[in-house]
Amino acid sequence: MGDVDALKVAKRRVYKNIIVLGLAFLLNFSSYITAQALQSSINLEEGLGTTGLAVLYGVFVVSNLFLPKFCIRNFGCNYTIAISFIGYAAFAAANLYATWWTIILGATLCGLSAGPLWTSQSTYVTQIGRAYSSDSGELCEDVYTSIINVLAGAIGGNIASSVLLANVDNTTYVPVTELVRCGADFCPADYNATNDHLTRPPQETIQILMVIFIALNILSSILVIVFLDKIDYDKKEESSKAHPWENNEKTPLMNSENKRNETRNNSAASFDYDVSGHFKVRPGNDCDSSVKVVITANDHTEKAGIDVIPEEKVTSSGKLTGSVKALSTKVGNEDQIKLSWAERLRPELLIATVKLMIDVRLMLIIPLSLLSGMLHGFSTAELTQSYVGCREGIWMVGYIAMAAGVAATLVSMAIGKIKSVARGVSFITAIVMSAASLILALVWKDLHAELYILFIISCLVGAGDTALEMGLSTTLGIQFIDHNEAAFANLKLWQSVGSAVTFAYSTYVCMYIKLYIMLAVLAVGTVCIILLEIINWRNRRSYKML
Known part of the structure; x- marks a missing residue:
């Protein structure tokens, strides 16, 4: 199609x-x-x-x-x-x-x-x-x-x-x-x-x-x-399809939770950045959350479970241009994903x-x-x-x-x-x-x-x-x-x-x-x-x- x-x-x-x-x-x-x-x-x-x-x-x-x-x-x-x-x-x-x-x-x-x-x-x-x-x-x-x-x-x-x-x-x-x-x-x-x-x-x-x-x-x-x-807000599908409505699937693309899961599996963004700056990376168009990335002069990058690898070295101007990919996303124990009833009852919307x-x-x-x-x-x-x-x-x-x-x-x-x-x-x-x-x-x-x-x-x-x-x-x-x-x-x-x-x-x-x-x-x-x-x-x- x-x-x-x-x-x-x-x-x-x-x-x-x-x-x-x-x-x-x-x-x-x-x-x-x-x-x-x-x-x-x-x-x-x-x-x-x-x-x-x-x-x-x-x-x-x-x-x-x-x-x-x-x-x-x-x-x-x-x-x-x-x-x-x-x-x-x-x-x-x-x-x-x-x-x-x-x-x-x-x-x-x-x-x-x-x-x-x-x-x-x-x-x-x-x-x-x-x-x-x-x-x-x-x-x-x-x-x-x-x-x-x-x-x-x-x-x-x-x-x-x-x-x-x-x-x-x-x-x-x-x-x-x-x-x-x-x-x-x-x-x-x-x-x-x-x-x-x-x-x-x-x-x-x-x-x-x-x-x-x-x-x-x-x-x-x-x-x-x-x-x-x-x-379905709680359904966590992992799919590489361009659109989930293909093959008569009923869960639309706009599911926020699915967007976050898709981001964890395949996140990429291209941009110019300073060597030692803090940047918000939005892998998707409407991703609910942002990822803070710290890039230092020796190309070492760290941020709580997310590995980022720059494709190029630092240029003479102190800038580097490339893309970054999230190689691993550690979200913690599965029990933290499936909220307990007590957590669900918290007045979060309030x-x-x-x-x-x-x-x-x-x-x-x-x-x-x-x-x-x-x-x-x-x-x-x-x-x-x-x-x-x-x-x-x-x-x-x-x-x-x-x-x-x-x-x-x-x-x-x-x-x-x-x-x-x-x-x-x-x-x-x-x-x-x-x-x-x-x-x-x-x-x-x-x-x-x-x-x-x-x-x-x-x-x-x-x-x-x-x-x-x-x-x-x-x-x-x-x-x-x-x-x-x-x-x-x-x-x-x-x-x-x-x-x-x-x-x-x-x-x-x-x-x-x-x-x-x-x-x-x-x-x-x-x-x-x-x-x-x-x-x-x-x-x-x-x-x-x-």
């Missing part, structure tokens, strides 16, 4: 896995997003729905720090994703009979599943993109953009499919005295049950919806187990995540990560309750969510086509649309106006949130290429914090105050992301001058 044919096969397999993963997320989040969007309306009494969501995202923060590394190491990305989908089914099951203990229990199980799910998904997609980029020569950023575009479109599309499940009829008349309390002036703490638009649908209708949701969660889990190619927080680049990304979570909370709880449910009724929630899904899909596809400046376009789109949606929601007082205003707000929120998610994911995947898991864990951590805080104060704070808070976070995040781009530009400029 020629190189061109091999690349075609690799590309087909990459997109096959992305389609399978996207379809699985489509099914799973068709269930979850609809159930989540209805919480603030169907479980309005005493703030049960929003409290459950606050617990869910609070647990998400904890699970995101402690569980992903453990789950990925022991179960692999595939089974971690599949098992996590079952955790989402528990949230739907809790709504079959909504009480405080069922909702809190279901939210806790879903939150525990969310951390490993999103880290596994991000790790899987990033490694697929990096592997194909390495083989094809395409820029990693181009691959990340196209892949995340597919997933963002799928997740946006699943909201559109949810309308078929959330169409609960509730078209009663509400007096003007109640409508004026909707929108930005809606205060859940002062709410009374005189607005029939927010009356809970019949229990039988809710149970039918939740049974369908549970079936979708289970189907998505089966889809991943059966059709998604595996990445440590890596916290360490990464002191990186200035990540600090500058945190405000927009928080905003992403807050926008998610706004679109799934605040908008559906304060604007849609209060003004039109719960039956309209699905249609408004459909508009957001369509807008998100179109925006993600459009941004993905502009490959050369995709990150910049993502952030500009996110900032402009998010600001427009929040300002419009704040100033719109005439709720007797045409219904299309609600659709415009929903579309702006959906498009802005999706563009922001694409920009953040792509930026982290490129900025922290050697620390993907910790970087994506930080993203989900701060998104979860934003969502949890939004849901936590949802019952106690009026809508206009929430809008001002989000606008303030947006302003800070915009300044920070501009500073990050300036830092990156200066670093690239300095590198070119060397």
Whole structure:
């Protein structure tokens, strides 16, 4: 098989896995997003729905720090994703009979599943993109953009499919005295049950919806187990093949552990070096670790189990040019490679995540990560309750969510086509649309106006949130290429914090105050992301001058 044919096969397999993963997320989040969007309306009494969501995202923060590394190491990305989908089914099951203990229990199980799910998904997609980029020569950023575009479109599309499940009829008349309390002036703490638009649908209708949701969660889990190619972190294959997908092998090239093993067996690099300097040698394109080599004037080289032999002698200029080969790599006892359960349970991702927080680049990304979570909370709880449910009724929630899904899909596809400046376009789109949606929601007082205003707000929120998610994911995947898991864990951590805080104060704070808070976070995040781009530009400029 020629190189061109091999690349075609690799590309087909990459997109096959992305389609399978996207379809699985489509099914799973068709269930979850609809159930989540209805919480603030169907479980309005005493703030049960929003409290459950606050617990869910609070647990998400904890699970995101402690569980992903453990789950990925022991179960692999595939089974971690599949098992996590079952955790989402528990949230739907809790709504079959909504009480405080069922909702809190279901939210806790879903939150525990969310951390490993999103880290596994991000790790899987990033490694697929990096592997194909390495083989094809395409820029990693181009691959990340196209892949995340597919997933963002799928997740946006699943909201559109949810309308078929959330169409609960509730078209009663509400007096003007109640409508004026909707929108930005809606205060859940002062709410009374005189607005029939927010009356809970019949229990039988809710149970039918939740049974369908549970079936979708289970189907998505089966889809991943059966059709998604595996990445086995613990499998240590030694192969000299150019591509492991030949001969129907299922373990992709992007496996980090396999890269390290391949490096131990065949490591070579050509470069110019000083006679007595310390150098980092990266045998592969994306090797996770580096080797420090010490070369002295008498050609003696030593470094903890690695022998390096220069091909040429020192020249009169004090330099020598050649290649070095690692003849032996002593990694210690096999028991040190196979980690014990105690070692596997160590919160390594927590440590890596916290360490990464002191990186200035990540600090500058945190405000927009928080905003992403807050926008998610706004679109799934605040908008559906304060604007849609209060003004039109719960039956309209699905249609408004459909508009957001369509807008998100179109925006993600459009941004993905502009490959050369995709990150910049993502952030500009996110900032402009998010600001427009929040300002419009704040100033719109005439709720007797045409219904299309609600659709415009929903579309702006959906498009802005999706563009922001694409920009953040792509930026982290490129900025922290050697620390993907910790970087994506930080993203989900701060998104979860934003969502949890939004849901936590949802019952106690009026809508206009929430809008001002989000606008303030947006302003800070915009300044920070501009500073990050300036830092990156200066670093690239300095590198070119060397």
